[in-house]
Amino acid sequence: MSKIIDVRHLNFSFGSGEMERPVLKDVSLSIEKGEIVLMTGPSGSGKTTFLTIVGGLRQASYGSVTVLDRQLIGSTEQVKIQVRQQTGYIFQQHNLLKALTALQNVSMTLEMHDAMTERQRLDKAAEMLIAVGLGDHMNHKPEQLSGGQRQRVSIARALVGHPKIILADEPTASLDKQSGQEAVGILKKLAKESGAAILLVTHDYRIVDIADRVLELEDGVIRSA
Amino acid sequence: MNFISWCYFPARLAWRQLIFDRTKLAAAISGVMFACVLVFMQLGFKDSLYDSAISAPVKLNGDLFLMHKQAEAMWRPAKFQRRELMRVLGHPAVMEVTPLYLALASFKNIETDVKRTLMVYGFDPDSHIFDVPEINNHRNELRLKDTVLFDEYSRPEFGPIRQLVAAGRNITEINDYKISVAGVFQLGVSFAADGNVVTSDLNFMRIFPNRNHNMIDMGIVKLHPGSSIPQVQAELRLQLNPFIDIFTYEELLRREKDYWANMAPIGFIFGFGTIMGLVVGLVIVYQILFTDIANLRYEFATLKAMGYEHGYFIRVVFASAFFLAVLGFIPGLMLSVALYHLAESQIYMPMPMSPNKVITVFMFILSMCAMAGFLAIHKLKAANPADMF
Structure with missing residues (x-):
C-alpha cells in the first residue's frame, strides 16, 4: 500500500455543547509515499490541528x-506512540533542548531504540548534521546557533531516524527568506532520498515551489489550490 | 529496551539538564545540603544526649538495681530506706548489696572560685560498684576523711583538676564543705550534670549534713555467679514493697535513655527538628523540580511528539531528584563532620559520625527527594504536545 496517510471524513471540534466550535469539517486527504504536500490557509483555519x-x-x-x-x-x-516514533516532526519554533548540543539533540531521536550503540548513534547524528551543513557546529548548544541553524538542527533531528512521514508546522515562520528557502531545500532533498512523505503546513508562499501538491484549508474545509 | 538504557537515557538527560544551569543547580544543592546538615545535627545531638545520659549507669557494676518508683532518673532520684535494700539479702541468690547515694552539688573551681553544679556519688569504697579502673585504684584514698575523686571528662569550667592535683593544689569546696581531690577518673558528662565526683558514703554524709545514712537513692545488688537474673528479679519483686522498682542492667540503661526520650521533651524536640529539616528540604527540592518541569514543558512536549513515553519523563524527574539527593548529601556530610568536631570541642559531648547514622540520613534525604519528585510529576501533565503546537 503506497498511501502513507489516508484521511476520510475527518471532523473535529473544540469544546462541547453550546461552546462547540468546529475546526475541521469532513476533511479527506491522502498522501502517497515520497509525496510532498503543502497545506496553506489563513491562521485559525485548522492547519495545525489537522497536523x-x-x-x-x-x-x-x-x-x-x-x-x-x-x-x-x-x-x-500505545498506537499513537508507535506512529509518533515513525514521524519526523518539525515545529514552528525549533524546540531544541537547550541543555544539549546540536549533536546530542539529533541523537535524542535515536535513543528511543536500543538497536544502536552510542557510537553508531552519534555517528549517524553527525552524518545528518553534515548533510544539513552544520558539520562544524555539532557541539554548539542551541543558544550559540542562529535561527536558521537551529531550524536545520531540528530538520536533522526529524530526519535522522529515517521516518516514513515528515510533518512540518510552519518551519520557515521564524526564518528570513534565504534561510527559510535553504531549510526547505534541505528538507526536500533529504526527504526525496529516503522516500518519506512530507506534509508541510505553512502560509509562507515563498516555498510553494517545493511541493508536489498544494492544498488550501479554509474554515476547516479543504480546497485544491 | 533493556533495563540499563531504560534508566540510563533519562538519567543522562536529567544530568545534562541539571548541569546546564549551574546557578540553579547550586541553589538546589544548597537546599539539600541544608536539610542534610539540619538532620545530621538533630540526630547527632539526640544520640549524644542519649549516650551521655547513660555515661554513668553504663559503668555501674551490678546485676539488679533498686530505685524508688518516684525516681525519674538517676539524676532525679527519690530516697528510700536502706532497710528496703537489706531485705533483698534474704534471697539465697543475692551475694552482696551496696547502697548508692546521689546528689547534685556545687563544686568550687580551685583557680577561679566559681561554683558550678556537678553530680556527687557516694558509696562504700570497699564495694566494687563502678567499672572504672581509676576509681578502684584509688580505693585507699577514698577511705580517708574528706577526699573525693574528680571526673576529668567534666566540663573545663571546673578547672584543670588533673594538673592542679599533680601540683598539690587539691583543696576546694563541694556544697560549701572543704574537701581534697585525691585523684581523677574518667566517666563523662551528661545533660543533667556538667561533671562528676565520687566519694565514700561517709564523706557523702559530711558533704551533705542533712542527708541520712538510712535514706539511700539507689541500691546495687550482685548475685552469686550462675544465678538467673530475670528469675531473681521476679522473685524479689514479690518480696519488695510496691514503691520500690527493681531493674536489670539493660532495663536501667533503657530507663535512663527513655527519661530523655519521653519524660523530658528533648526527644520530641530533636525528632521535631529532624522532621522540620526534611520538610524544608522537601519544599526546596519540590520547588526546583516543579519549576524545572514548568520551564522544560516545551522540550518535554517536543520529546513526546517524537514518540517518548510518559514514563520516560517520570524517570527524568526521579533521576533529577536522585542526583540532587546525592549532590547535596556529599557536601552536607562533610559539613556535618566538621560541625560534629566543633560541637565535640565546644560542648564536651561525644558526637561520633557512625556509618549507621550516615546511612540513616542518606535514606532520609533520598526519601525526601523521592517524595519531592513524586509531588512534582503531576506537573508533567502540562507537557501535552497537543496543547503546545
Whole structure:
C-alpha cells in the first residue's frame, strides 16, 4: 500500500455543547509515499490541528485517520506512540533542548531504540548534521546557533531516524527568506532520498515551489489550490 | 529496551539538564545540603544526649538495681530506706548489696572560685560498684576523711583538676564543705550534670549534713555467679514493697535513655527538628523540580511528539531528584563532620559520625527527594504536545 496517510471524513471540534466550535469539517486527504504536500490557509483555519491529529498528538473521534496502516481514531496511547516514533516532526519554533548540543539533540531521536550503540548513534547524528551543513557546529548548544541553524538542527533531528512521514508546522515562520528557502531545500532533498512523505503546513508562499501538491484549508474545509 | 538504557537515557538527560544551569543547580544543592546538615545535627545531638545520659549507669557494676518508683532518673532520684535494700539479702541468690547515694552539688573551681553544679556519688569504697579502673585504684584514698575523686571528662569550667592535683593544689569546696581531690577518673558528662565526683558514703554524709545514712537513692545488688537474673528479679519483686522498682542492667540503661526520650521533651524536640529539616528540604527540592518541569514543558512536549513515553519523563524527574539527593548529601556530610568536631570541642559531648547514622540520613534525604519528585510529576501533565503546537 503506497498511501502513507489516508484521511476520510475527518471532523473535529473544540469544546462541547453550546461552546462547540468546529475546526475541521469532513476533511479527506491522502498522501502517497515520497509525496510532498503543502497545506496553506489563513491562521485559525485548522492547519495545525489537522497536523497534530495526523501526527498522533491529538485525539479525534469522528471519521477515519489511517497513518502507516494504523487507525488513529479511537486508538490507544500505545498506537499513537508507535506512529509518533515513525514521524519526523518539525515545529514552528525549533524546540531544541537547550541543555544539549546540536549533536546530542539529533541523537535524542535515536535513543528511543536500543538497536544502536552510542557510537553508531552519534555517528549517524553527525552524518545528518553534515548533510544539513552544520558539520562544524555539532557541539554548539542551541543558544550559540542562529535561527536558521537551529531550524536545520531540528530538520536533522526529524530526519535522522529515517521516518516514513515528515510533518512540518510552519518551519520557515521564524526564518528570513534565504534561510527559510535553504531549510526547505534541505528538507526536500533529504526527504526525496529516503522516500518519506512530507506534509508541510505553512502560509509562507515563498516555498510553494517545493511541493508536489498544494492544498488550501479554509474554515476547516479543504480546497485544491 | 533493556533495563540499563531504560534508566540510563533519562538519567543522562536529567544530568545534562541539571548541569546546564549551574546557578540553579547550586541553589538546589544548597537546599539539600541544608536539610542534610539540619538532620545530621538533630540526630547527632539526640544520640549524644542519649549516650551521655547513660555515661554513668553504663559503668555501674551490678546485676539488679533498686530505685524508688518516684525516681525519674538517676539524676532525679527519690530516697528510700536502706532497710528496703537489706531485705533483698534474704534471697539465697543475692551475694552482696551496696547502697548508692546521689546528689547534685556545687563544686568550687580551685583557680577561679566559681561554683558550678556537678553530680556527687557516694558509696562504700570497699564495694566494687563502678567499672572504672581509676576509681578502684584509688580505693585507699577514698577511705580517708574528706577526699573525693574528680571526673576529668567534666566540663573545663571546673578547672584543670588533673594538673592542679599533680601540683598539690587539691583543696576546694563541694556544697560549701572543704574537701581534697585525691585523684581523677574518667566517666563523662551528661545533660543533667556538667561533671562528676565520687566519694565514700561517709564523706557523702559530711558533704551533705542533712542527708541520712538510712535514706539511700539507689541500691546495687550482685548475685552469686550462675544465678538467673530475670528469675531473681521476679522473685524479689514479690518480696519488695510496691514503691520500690527493681531493674536489670539493660532495663536501667533503657530507663535512663527513655527519661530523655519521653519524660523530658528533648526527644520530641530533636525528632521535631529532624522532621522540620526534611520538610524544608522537601519544599526546596519540590520547588526546583516543579519549576524545572514548568520551564522544560516545551522540550518535554517536543520529546513526546517524537514518540517518548510518559514514563520516560517520570524517570527524568526521579533521576533529577536522585542526583540532587546525592549532590547535596556529599557536601552536607562533610559539613556535618566538621560541625560534629566543633560541637565535640565546644560542648564536651561525644558526637561520633557512625556509618549507621550516615546511612540513616542518606535514606532520609533520598526519601525526601523521592517524595519531592513524586509531588512534582503531576506537573508533567502540562507537557501535552497537543496543547503546545
